[in-house]
Each structure stands twice: as structure tokens, then as C-alpha cells.
Amino acid sequence: MSRILVLGGTGYAGSAIVAEAAARGHQVTALSRSLPEKRISRVRYVEGDVTDEAMLSASVRDSDVVVGALAPRGQLASVFREVYRTVMRLADAAGVPLFLVGGASSLRPAPGAERFVADLSHLPAELHDEIRAGAALILEDLPAAPASLDWVFVSPALRFGARMPGERLGRYRLGGDVAVDPEGGAISAPDYALGFVDLIEKGERRREQVNLGN
Numbered sequence: 001m002s003r004i005l006v007l008g009g010t011g012y013a014g015s016a017i018v019a020e021a022a023a024r025g026h027q028v029t030a031l032s033r034s035l036p037e038k039r040i041s042r043v044r045y046v047e048g049d050v051t052d053e054a055m056l057s058a059s060v061r062d063s064d065v066v067v068g069a070l071a072p073r074g075q076l077a078s079v080f081r082e083v084y085r086t087v088m089r090l091a092d093a094a095g096v097p098l099f100l101v102g103g104a105s106s107l108r109p110a111p112g113a114e115r116f117v118a119d120l121s122h123l124p125a126e127l128h129d130e131i132r133a134g135a136a137l138i139l140e141d142l143p144a145a146p147a148s149l150d151w152v153f154v155s156p157a158l159r160f161g162a163r164m165p166g167e168r169l170g171r172y173r174l175g176g177d178v179a180v181d182p183e184g185g186a187i188s189a190p191d192y193a194l195g196f197v198d199l200i201e202k203g204e205r206r207r208e209q210v211n212l213g214n
């Protein structure tokens with residue numbers, strides 16, 4: 001049993017990870033600015049803002065694993081990378097591994113090929129900033145983190161998100177930085193969470209990008 005802190009634990013990806021980890025008996029803390037109407041039993045919900053470093057630091061020090069399920073939208077859009085750089089520093093200081101929910105656009109369609117993010121022209125322009133901020137974590141910020149920090153960046157399949165929830169199939173495929181389905185593919189939040197918590201429990205990956213598809 002691990003103490004798992006999920007930053008953004010009430011969001012689309014975060015709440016599924018919280019539910020899966022709690023169902024497996026982990027001691028889960030879900031941090032967000034507001035408390036959800038529907039709560040999962042045995043989960044500790046904490047109201048807080050990740051831009052509050054003192055609060056963040058105390059929460060990270062109280063954990064065995066930190067999960068980042070924040071999104072570069074709204075108030076966080078302009079400080080998203082800065083917040084995660086702080087999280088990296090705090091996790092490193094506390095000696096706890098960091099598992100980040102990533103995006104599909106930072107994956108590659110084939111080994112050695114350019115990442116999807118290199119050409120976003122087929123995607124709506126209003127998504128470009130969010131996609132680029134997410135991709136910058138794996139392209140720049142995580143590789144620049146101190147070598148002592150263990151991190152895993154977990155990209156979902158392209159069709160993932162609140163607008164296309166899908167059903168729990170109870171299975172997933174795990175790949176590296178090459179998309180398991182180069183045509184895009186889909187994964188539901190429960191199946192993504194299944195793979196995500198398996199990654200946490202196995203603890204075999206270190207400083208790498210992986211992806212989960214169905």
C-alpha cells in the first residue's frame with residue numbers, strides 16, 4: 001500500500017486514477033481547488049491550489065508517489081510548466097517518484113519519426129497551446145530534471161478525454177514513445193487508470209515516456 005497524492009485528482013484523468021488506486025487499497029489523496037460532489041470512499045480530498053508552494057510541499061512530503069493530472073487550461077494555462085517544475089523539485093527533494101498524465105501529441109507515429117506535435121495543422125487551433133504546453137514537459141522539462149528524480153510520462157491514446165469517455169474494457173496496451181496505435185486509437189479513463197496504476201505498482205519504468213491504448 002502506497003500513499004499516492006494525485007494533483008488534479010478530481011479531473012477527468014485524475015479521478016479515474018484516484019478511483020483505481022483507492023480500489024486497490026492505496027491511501028489516496030486527491031488535491032484540487034474545489035471538492036467534488038461525488039466522492040469515492042476512503043479517498044482523502046484536499047482543497048488547495050497547486051500554485052501554493054508551501055501547501056504543495058507539505059503534501060508531497062506526505063506521499064510515497066506523486067501523480068500529476070493537471071491540465072494546461074484556464075488559470076493554470078500560463079503557469080502550468082512552472083507549477084510542474086516546482087512539483088519536480090519538491091518530488092526530487094522528498095525522494096518520491098512522479099507519474100505525469102501526458103498527451104498523445106508528444107508521441108511518435110513510428111520509431112525515430114517526428115512527434116505528432118511537430119505538425120498540429122489538422123487539429124483545432126484552440127487546442128494548440130494546451131498540446132504544446134503538455135508536450136514541453138516531455139520534450140524539455142522532465143529531461144532537464146535532476147537525474148535523481150524518477151519520473152514517468154504517461155500519454156493516453158489520441159481519443160481520450162471528457163468529450164469521449166468510453167467504457168471500461170479491463171485491458172490496455174502499453175507502448176513507449178511510439179503510439180501503440182499510430183492512427184490515433186482510443187482509451188477510456190478507467191482503462192487508462194488501470195495501466196497507470198499498474199505502472200505505479202510495478203515501478204519498473206524510470207525517466208521515460210510510455211503510452212496506453214486499447
Ligand SMILES: NC(=O)c1ccc[n+]([C@@H]2O[C@H](COP(=O)([O-])OP(=O)(O)OC[C@H]3O[C@@H](n4cnc5c(N)ncnc54)[C@H](OP(=O)(O)O)[C@@H]3O)[C@@H](O)[C@H]2O)c1
Pocket residue numbers: 007008009010011012013014031032033034035048049050051069070071072073075076101102103104105130134156157158159160161162
Ligand atoms: N488525448 C490526449 O492526449 C488528452 C486528452 C485529454 C487530456 N489530456 C491531458 O491529460 C491531462 C489532464 O487533463 P484532464 O482533461 O483530465 O483535466 P481536467 O479534467 O480539466 O482536470 C484538471 C484537474 O486539475 C484541478 N486543478 C486545476 N487547477 C488547479 C489548481 N490551480 N490547483 C489544484 N488543482 C487544480 C482541477 O480541479 P479544480 O478545478 O477544482 O481545481 C481538476 O481536478 C492534461 O495534461 C491534458 O492535456 C490528454
